[in-house]
Amino acid sequence: MADLIQIETDPETAAAVLDRVPLWFHTFSLNRSRGLYTHGVARDHRYRIPALPEDFGGMSVLDIGTFDGFYAFLAEARGAGRVVAVDNEQYREWVSSRWGVELQGGEGFAAIRELLDSEVDYQRIDAFDLDELGETFDLILCFGILHRVENPLGLLKIMRRRLAAGGQVLLETHGAADRTLDSAAVHIPAPGEVYAHDDFVYWGFTPAGLDAMARHAGFEGFELIDTPVIDGHPRVLGTLRSSPLD
Ligand SMILES: C[S@@+](CC[C@H](N)C(=O)[O-])C[C@H]1O[C@@H](n2cnc3c(N)ncnc32)[C@H](O)[C@@H]1O
Numbered sequence: 353m354a355d356l357i358q359i360e361t362d363p364e365t366a367a368a369v370l371d372r373v374p375l376w377f378h379t380f381s382l383n384r385s386r387g388l389y390t391h392g393v394a395r396d397h398r399y400r401i402p403a404l405p406e407d408f409g410g411m412s413v414l415d416i417g418t419f420d421g422f423y424a425f426l427a428e429a430r431g432a433g434r435v436v437a438v439d440n441e442q443y444r445e446w447v448s449s450r451w452g453v454e455l456q457g458g459e460g461f462a463a464i465r466e467l468l469d470s471e472v473d474y475q476r477i478d479a480f481d482l483d484e485l486g487e488t489f490d491l492i493l494c495f496g497i498l499h500r501v502e503n504p505l506g507l508l509k510i511m512r513r514r515l516a517a518g519g520q521v522l523l524e525t526h527g528a529a530d531r532t533l534d535s536a537a538v539h540i541p542a543p544g545e546v547y548a549h550d551d552f553v554y555w556g557f558t559p560a561g562l563d564a565m566a567r568h569a570g571f572e573g574f575e576l577i578d579t580p581v582i583d584g585h586p587r588v589l590g591t592l593r594s595s596p597l598d
Contacts, residue, residue: 353379353398354392357429357468358381359382361382366382366388369382370388370390372463373390374454378392403577404427404522405430411427412434413436413492413493414485414489414514415436416493418439418474420464421461425470428472434473436485440477442500444456450548450550480507480510489519490516492514492520492522493521494522494523496524497525498555499525500554501554512570520592524588525555526553528586536558537561538557539555541554546585562588566592571592573593575591577590
């Protein structure tokens with residue numbers, strides 16, 4: 353999966369980048385022949401790749417909760433016309449409590465942006481302030497974040513407002529532990545239950561629950577793509593579309 357983005361920097365530069373950033377969430381291939389990779393703590397995210405366009409053909413893309421920016425850089429590499437990547441850098445808190453590593457915030461993203469000479473626009477803002485961007489997007493990526501916000505319906509409503517006519521949201525989130533796929537229920541894990549020492553996982557969703565919530569937010573509904581179990585954790589992946597009349 354790391355090889356989907358071609359970086360291929362020289363070994364000295366790669367070593368300096370690996371030295372500078374104390375923890376990575378995403379795995380990037382810095383120099384394949386020397387086997388130099390960032391060792392991202394996010395594992396087994398391959399199931400998301402088939403849901404992404406092979407060709408972003410000039411689309412405007414918003415990646416919410418981008419962390420090191422893998423999906424934003426992939427969108428740019430696959431032809432997106434404009435990519436905005438946002439994060440409130442909440443991860444600094446759970447990276448510290450889970451791995452005892454202190455991040456400044458944004459250092460992994462900045463390092464890859466420089467290596468790629470990328471034009472992805474990084475903004476350190478909260479997803480609940482996205483209306484401040486004042487623009488709409490053809491594709492919004494919302495991966496690994498909906499279960500980490502206190503007001504998931506509010507976030508869906510904000511994404512609906514940021515979506516251009518005919519656009520769609522690709523949504524991936526934590527699933528309900530008991531896997532009751534056809535019930536519009538929400539699982540509420542105890543603090544630290546999903547990931548030890550990480551108190552920021554509030555919800556586990558079912559596809560039916562996401563569908564009901566999406567309709568409240570003004571989408572046509574939630575179209576399920578996959579419900580894999582990754583490293584013992586249920587996940588839900590699908591799309592939210594605006595109504596064709598909007
Ligand atoms: C588990 S990581 C997922 C990273 C990436 N989207 C992926 O799926 O590989 C969740 C990200 O969402 C960010 N995040 C959480 N709450 C946020 C909020 N309210 N606004 C913006 N970013 C947020 C975190 O800081 C973190 O970078």
